Amino acid sequence: MKILLVYPQYPDTFWSFKHALRFISKKATFPPLGLLTVAAMLPQEWEKKLVDLNITTLTDKDLKWADYVFLSGMVAQQASAREIIDRCNELGTKIVAGGPFFGPGYEDFGFDEIDHLVFGEAEDVLPLFVDDVEKGCAKHIYSSDQFPDIKKTPVPLWSLINKRKYQSMVIQYSRGCPFNCEFCDIVILNGHTPRTKGKNQIVAELEALYTSGWRGGVFFVDDNFIGNKRKLKSEVLPAIIEWMQERKHPFSFFTEASINLADDEQLMRLMSAAGFNMVFVGIESPNEESLMECNKLPNKNRDLLAAVKKIQRYGLQVQGGFIVGFDSDPPSIFKSQIEFIQKSGIVTAMVGVLMAPPGTRLYERLRKENRLLPKGSGDNTDGSTNFIPAMGLDMLVKGYRQVLEGIYGPRQYYERIKTFLREYRPGNRRKFGVSLIQLIALVRSAWVLGVKEKGRVHYWKLFAWTLLRRPRSFALSMTLAVQGFHFRKVAEKVRASLTGDIGTLERAGE
Numbered sequence: 198m199k200i201l202l203v204y205p206q207y208p209d210t211f212w213s214f215k216h217a218l219r220f221i222s223k224k225a226t227f228p229p230l231g232l233l234t235v236a237a238m239l240p241q242e243w244e245k246k247l248v249d250l251n252i253t254t255l256t257d258k259d260l261k262w263a264d265y266v267f268l269s270g271m272v273a274q275q276a277s278a279r280e281i282i283d284r285c286n287e288l289g290t291k292i293v294a295g296g297p298f299f300g301p302g303y304e305d306f307g308f309d310e311i312d313h314l315v316f317g318e319a320e321d322v323l324p325l326f327v328d329d330v331e332k333g334c335a336k337h338i339y340s341s342d343q344f345p346d347i348k349k350t351p352v353p354l355w356s357l358i359n360k361r362k363y364q365s366m367v368i369q370y371s372r373g374c375p376f377n378c379e380f381c382d383i384v385i386l387n388g389h390t391p392r393t394k395g396k397n398q399i400v401a402e403l404e405a406l407y408t409s410g411w412r413g414g415v416f417f418v419d420d421n422f423i424g425n426k427r428k429l430k431s432e433v434l435p436a437i438i439e440w441m442q443e444r445k446h447p448f449s450f451f452t453e454a455s456i457n458l459a460d461d462e463q464l465m466r467l468m469s470a471a472g473f474n475m476v477f478v479g480i481e482s483p484n485e486e487s488l489m490e491c492n493k494l495p496n497k498n499r500d501l502l503a504a505v506k507k508i509q510r511y512g513l514q515v516q517g518g519f520i521v522g523f524d525s526d527p528p529s530i531f532k533s534q535i536e537f538i539q540k541s542g543i544v545t546a547m548v549g550v551l552m553a554p555p556g557t558r559l560y561e562r563l564r565k566e567n568r569l570l571p572k573g574s575g576d577n578t579d580g581s582t583n584f585i586p587a588m589g590l591d592m593l594v595k596g597y598r599q600v601l602e603g604i605y606g607p608r609q610y611y612e613r614i615k616t617f618l619r620e621y622r623p624g625n626r627r628k629f630g631v632s633l634i635q636l637i638a639l640v641r642s643a644w645v646l647g648v649k650e651k652g653r654v655h656y657w658k659l660f661a662w663t664l665l666r667r668p669r670s671f672a673l674s675m676t677l678a679v680q681g682f683h684f685r686k687v688a689e690k691v692r693a694s695l696t697g698d699i700g701t702l703e704r705a706g707e
Contacts, residue, residue: 607652
């Protein structure tokens with residue numbers, strides 16, 4: 198069999214970092230871990246190629262070569278996925294699709310045009326498909342209501358990608374989250390009970406990346422890395438620390454975690470010692486009533502600002518996810534979000550409009566209240582939504598524009614970097630040497646941000662302040678400055694689109 202694994206293109210969103218990646222001559226932030234892992238599950242004798250449309254183009258020659266196209270993606274990639282499916286159908290190439298988007302709740306996308314669908318996780322289901330293919334009797338749908346043991350998940354097939362095109366590599370330690378936020382579909386996809394890999398398995402995956410020549414950032418893609426704190430502290434992190442010391446710290450790590458990380462000082466110390474320097478946290482809202490509404494359990498009844506600053510002081514930069522559009526949001530929520538983000542020093546603040554993914558408790562509640570709209574884009578940072586908000590669509594859209602203007606402008610953004618660096622206490626780990634790419638990126642950033650952009654005076658103030666006050670964090674400061682350029686580019690596009698969309702959204706609500 199000849200298998201072509203295809204990853205759809207992401208739209209230009211806050212998450213893509215497209216405009217920032219150009220400074221370091223990279224094409225995409227992360228490679229498609231799911232497809233690389235699936236490739237490792239397929240029979241070794243099958244030929245395999247991978248095309249990531251965020252890196253390169255998909256040719257008719259590629260499609261004609263393949264016996265099957267394996268397609269995976271998330272909701273935000275649906276436009277690109279649609280194009281891939283249409284091209285496969287035109288050329289008669291069979292499609293096998295799976296992943297978060299290709300599952301129950303999204304059937305109206307046109308699943309009947311896909312030859313084979315794999316619902317759920319691949320470990321238990323994919324072998325059934327492979328067996329049927331070899332027997333010549335493959336079915337349309339393969340599914341399982343069980344959550345597989347990920348201790349049997351193989352090392353991703355890294356040989357299929359050109360790692361130099363990516364900003365960071367990826368690894369997975371666990372699946373599942375112990376919490377049950379109303380708007381989140383993670384527990385539907387991966388369950389409540391965190392399933393984890395063993396320490397030897399994680400070390401083997403790190404060794405595979407190291408042996409392949411990678412040096413740099415590695416993202417643990419877990420939706421909540423600290424779902425099983427005991428195992429992390431007693432087994433996994435000590436094993437990573439030992440491996441990193443033996444290999445002279447070739448990687449830096451970042452991941453996603455709930456805010457209750459701030460309650461466990463031992464865990465934060467171990468993460469910092471292991472090489473973690475950044476964590477994404479779902480803050481969602483500074484409004485307590487909104488947190489109660491969505492059952493954001495770890496965030497309720499706590500000083501969120503103090504928790505963020507505590508994590509920063511343990512050497513972990515906090516990236517934050519924020520949401521507007523809850524029923525409990527008051528008209529002042531937009532100003533409150535801006536003030537919280539600025540005071541917290543969360544430089545990478547991803548603010549999105551609330552969405553109701555199919556299957557979630559939020560989706561079912563809104564369906565019963567007859568408030569659902571046609572499915573949104575899946576990109577909650579483009580201002581779109583798929584339900585009628587309690588505050589009204591007009592107020593929500595205008596308020597979202599206010600937030601974008603209030604946190605991504607050069608003055609506010611650069612000031613937030615300084616607020617963060619005042620709290621941040623980086624760990625005493627070996628520093629990476631300055632590469633030619635980094636020097637080129639610094640020159641490019643100085644030209645674009647310090648000469649061409651309107652906010653250049655604020656850039657040079659940050660430049661000088663960091664050199665004088667926080668010289669150890671100069672590279673980090675300039676990296677964050679470049680990321681700000683990307684955020685402003687996307688925010689400008691979103692604000693422009695929202696200006697013309699308010700009337701359209703109001704008509705949809707009617």
